[in-house]
Amino acid sequence: MARSLWATRAASYLRINVPCRGFATGSDLPICGTRVGVTFHGMYLLYVNCENNFLSIHAVLKDLKYADSHEWVRVEGESATVGITDHAQDHLGEVVYVELPEEGSKVEQGASFGAVESVKATSDVNSPVSGKVVEVNKKLSDSPGLVNSSPYEDGWIIKVELEDDSDLPCLMDPERYTKFCEKEDASR
């Protein structure tokens, strides 16, 4: 757990504005679009994106599954924890408000269950799984910024009692999610 916190902290710490060329090749060749994937202790990937002189690094944890709307899910037996990914929180900007569902309400895979607000934009958050909400992260009401600083740990959003696990094959594994992010970022 501490290591994944390290990974996201490292990712955000390393998110600095540097001339791309200086970082990667030291040559004059433009390297915008360079992506580097690194696995560390088999636990997570750091995916480095260089674009418009911004170097950004997003953590993708290896024990999670991912939806194409940039939510993650950690499945432990019959229950699942859901949040948004490091990639998502970076693209959102500073989160100022999180709309949480009611405990006991139902969620459906692919359907919206709440929203986050950042930079005057509310973005729907979709559930990667179907089931019943058994717990919501009440800390987010006072500290919505946890979604930014700790997207995979303290910034979790809901805990769900799974209906069945038939949804899970539809989700992406970490490597596939990383490639998905690369493809999305390349289409800018």
Place this chain on the structure above:
Amino acid sequence: MKKCRISLYGSCFRHFLFISPQEMRGPRSIEIWKMGAVNYLEALKLQEKLTSDRKTHKIKDTLLSLQHPPTFTLGKRRTVHNVLVSEAELKAMGAELHYTERGGDATFHGPRQVILYPIISLRDIGTGARKYVENLESTMIELASLYGVKARAGETGETGVWVGQRKIGAIGVRISSGITSHGLAFNIDPDLNYFKHIVPCGIPDKEVTSLQKEVGLGQKLPSEQVIHEQLVSCFTKIFGYTDVTWRDKTSVSSDGNE
């Protein structure tokens, strides 16, 4: 430093590096609807329909360019404390009040204020909320610069477009499954007295201004239609749309039919 520590664990590493050059994008298409004055709820219903159609790929990216009659709105956080008069008083002055699902705080819309509501797919352009909103800010900054007005984006927590400490443009967006709705409002020359009845965008002690006020009340601006078109052109340029179709929809109703 953490960056150095990664490289020490060489044996645990599997790393790959590839250069993916900027892919050649195909032409980006958008359809602009010139709508004239539209009631707020009608515009909201239309946006809901277009958002749904865009999600299911029935339509391409669409931009609504319009104005509202005097209307006060609140965002998802329902910050009613930033509306300083009762709903009855608002009605008495000929204005409506609406609660919306967009981000942002209290604002006012009225005649002589350009509204743009882009209904576009952020996923298709690989953009997130933050970059999208920055581009909306740039759109208004660019328009202001056409008139020699030096505007800037707001500081952290003050999203919008400012001239000095005076707000000239506001933003409030909703993103649902990657499709945007709501958008921006730029003041050409609205009646700024309406803003006295709210704490605009929840930021107290900051003035609201307009393009007319900034160029000088003695200076004549071109017609609103011209300024609408210019703002739309700034938008399409900043967002990289190369295939732009204009449609006159001044008689369109909320179900999208003329």
